[in-house]
Amino acid sequence: MKIAIDGPAGAGKSTIxxxxxxxxxxxxxxxxxxxxxxxLKAIKAAIDxxxxxxxxxxxxxxxxxxxxxxxxxxxxxxxxxxxxxxRSPEVSSVVAQVAAHPAVREQMVRMQQDMARNHSVVxxxxxxxxxxxxDADFKxxxxxxxxxxxxxxxxxxxxxxxxxxxxxxxxxxxKRDYQDAHREVGALKILPDSIVIDTxxxxxxxxxxxxxxxxxxxxxxxxxx
Ligand code: DC
Numbered sequence: 036m037k038i039a040i041d042g043p044a045g046a047g048k049s050t051i052x053x054x055x056x057x058x059x060x061x062x063x064x065x066x067x068x069x070x071x072x073x074x075l076k077a078i079k080a081a082i083d084x085x086x087x088x089x090x091x092x093x094x095x096x097x098x099x100x101x102x103x104x105x106x107x108x109x110x111x112x113x114x115x116x117x118x119x120x121x122r123s124p125e126v127s128s129v130v131a132q133v134a135a136h137p138a139v140r141e142q143m144v145r146m147q148q149d150m151a152r153n154h155s156v157v158x159x160x161x162x163x164x165x166x167x168x169x170d171a172d173f174k175x176x177x178x179x180x181x182x183x184x185x186x187x188x189x190x191x192x193x194x195x196x197x198x199x200x201x202x203x204x205x206x207x208x209x210k211r212d213y214q215d216a217h218r219e220v221g222a223l224k225i226l227p228d229s230i231v232i233d234t235x236x237x238x239x240x241x242x243x244x245x246x247x248x249x250x251x252x253x254x255x256x257x258x259x260x
């Protein structure tokens with residue numbers, strides 16, 4: 036079983052996808068964390084993020100894996116725990132540029148497809164339904180209003196001890212939305228076979244329950260065919 040969850044930043048995708056994967060005992064793959072890990076490594080190595088060849092070379096020599104943890108899944112890059120560092124504002128401000136290069140995406144998509152091979156997975160990102168798992172059993176597009184996404188992002192950063200300015204956060208989300216939706220390859224979009232879940236007025240639990248009931252309903256229909 037392959038479940039694709041796409042949507043814009045701050046819509047609650049990762050929390051929903053992680054909860055869903057844990058309920059179903061499936062593997063959870065956070066593809067945004069993979070682009071973030073590569074962006075972090077590029078910053079540390081002082082690589083020009085506008086140079087796709089350097090980034091592709093870097094990605095080729097990078098090993099990213101996920102380690103289940105009781106709280107949140109740990110992200111391991113070349114043996115180092117980068118779970119906290121990949122969420123820094125510095126990484127957030129450059130990651131969309133890193134993810135915009137078609138050659139970088141090609142390599143990341145290949146890595147993601149390898150991870151999903153032979154497993155039941157819940158995978159979240161921007162291009163999962165279209166590029167990574169086009170044959171997914173279910174494709175969800177999880178979204179929320181810009182206001183609500185800004186509010187959630189501020190809460191998340193404050194809980195991690197960052198000083199935040201509401202206007203800066205809103206502009207950063209708007210900029211990323213634009214970059215994610217307008218890139219050449221793997222642009223964020225609602226597909227004809229996506230099921231849209233608007234989480235603006237939903238708790239995580241309500242969103243997960245809604246998705247679970249769609250999956251269970253769909254599985255019953257598939258069994259009957
Ligand atoms: O979901 P996130 O905010 O952690 O994603 C970080 C960045 O990576 C974001 O700018 C979009 C990009 N991304 C992407 O281009 N394709 C994916 N499959 C996942 C994330």
